[in-house]
Amino acid sequence: MKKIKYFVCLVILTSVFNFNTSMKAEAASTIFMKPAEGGYSSFYGPRWGRLHAGVDIAANGIVPIYASTAGTVTKVFDGCANVSNECSSTLGNYVIIRHNFNGKIIDTLYGHMRPGLNVAVGQSVSKGQQLGLMGTTGSSTGQHLHFEVHPGGRASNSAVDPMPFLNGTMDSQLPTLPIDWHKGTLNVGQVGWIKIDQPINLWKRVGDELEYVRVLKENELYRVYGYDNLYGGQYNVGDNHYITKMDTHIEYRNGYMEWRGIEFNRNQVGGLDILKPINLWKKDANGKLTYERILNPGEFYRVYGYSSDNGGQYDVGGGYWVTNMSGYITYSTPSKDFLDRAQKRIY
Ligand SMILES: [Zn+2]
Numbered sequence: 001m002k003k004i005k006y007f008v009c010l011v012i013l014t015s016v017f018n019f020n021t022s023m024k025a026e027a028a029s030t031i032f033m034k035p036a037e038g039g040y041s042s043f044y045g046p047r048w049g050r051l052h053a054g055v056d057i058a059a060n061g062i063v064p065i066y067a068s069t070a071g072t073v074t075k076v077f078d079g080c081a082n083v084s085n086e087c088s089s090t091l092g093n094y095v096i097i098r099h100n101f102n103g104k105i106i107d108t109l110y111g112h113m114r115p116g117l118n119v120a121v122g123q124s125v126s127k128g129q130q131l132g133l134m135g136t137t138g139s140s141t142g143q144h145l146h147f148e149v150h151p152g153g154r155a156s157n158s159a160v161d162p163m164p165f166l167n168g169t170m171d172s173q174l175p176t177l178p179i180d181w182h183k184g185t186l187n188v189g190q191v192g193w194i195k196i197d198q199p200i201n202l203w204k205r206v207g208d209e210l211e212y213v214r215v216l217k218e219n220e221l222y223r224v225y226g227y228d229n230l231y232g233g234q235y236n237v238g239d240n241h242y243i244t245k246m247d248t249h250i251e252y253r254n255g256y257m258e259w260r261g262i263e264f265n266r267n268q269v270g271g272l273d274i275l276k277p278i279n280l281w282k283k284d285a286n287g288k289l290t291y292e293r294i295l296n297p298g299e300f301y302r303v304y305g306y307s308s309d310n311g312g313q314y315d316v317g318g319g320y321w322v323t324n325m326s327g328y329i330t331y332s333t334p335s336k337d338f339l340d341r342a343q344k345r346i347y
Pocket of ligand 1: 056146
């Protein structure tokens, strides 16, 4: 393998995608993950004179079932009381999760689970979040997970072969990543995520040299375990593998912090609740204010700072300001600890 002595911002756009790789980095490299450990005991297709609408993953013992990707739980059936019983439902205990890729809906279904599911309808789940345990409830001949994928949402005959989703071949056909791709559970030592926006090289550090591994593809996700300034600045994606910090090619996020039901931005300091109609002002480079519009009661705005100019005004971002008028607005802020953590994030 060719060794490169120093960082070169080399992006290869030709057909080197098939390079074999020894990468063992903990990489969330497919959008959908295998929802349980175990072997595939049955695939999608005709079986016993009808369509087997999913794949079966079988294993013995206590086997967690995970959300294959981030989404919202839309159905939970937990009515089959025993691990092995005659529960009338074919699927036994099951969960359905709806995934929204900027408007493109995909449902995943997890069947034959043990009683005592971990999730409820309406709950947001991150990729890899535990839903419950593998079981054999319903019409099942042994402990396994029955897993289905339904593009467009579950309806009769809507199931397709899950394998292209699980092995990543479908990833490029999903218009965008889930909006909350950086909202998942952190692994031990993990500090954030990288999303690939344009093809970029994956490097391995061997001694003080960089070894080219392969090109990472658009929309792939990688877990990040650190950052240093070597070779122009690189993110550690595990197992001595690195991605160079090129803002035009990658997007780094180190966590999703939610406050007041929306993401808390890194430089945000708090929020304004509008109690009575009040003016929104735009401030130009010379500090001159121009009336923009009226903010209405019930609205909420992020706050990025405060200035004592003009009698005291809150910076609500984008050059816009709201005057501190008692009774018209309420300013609130999260705990100092929350702010410290939010401001340490790097975007
Ligand atoms: Zn099955």
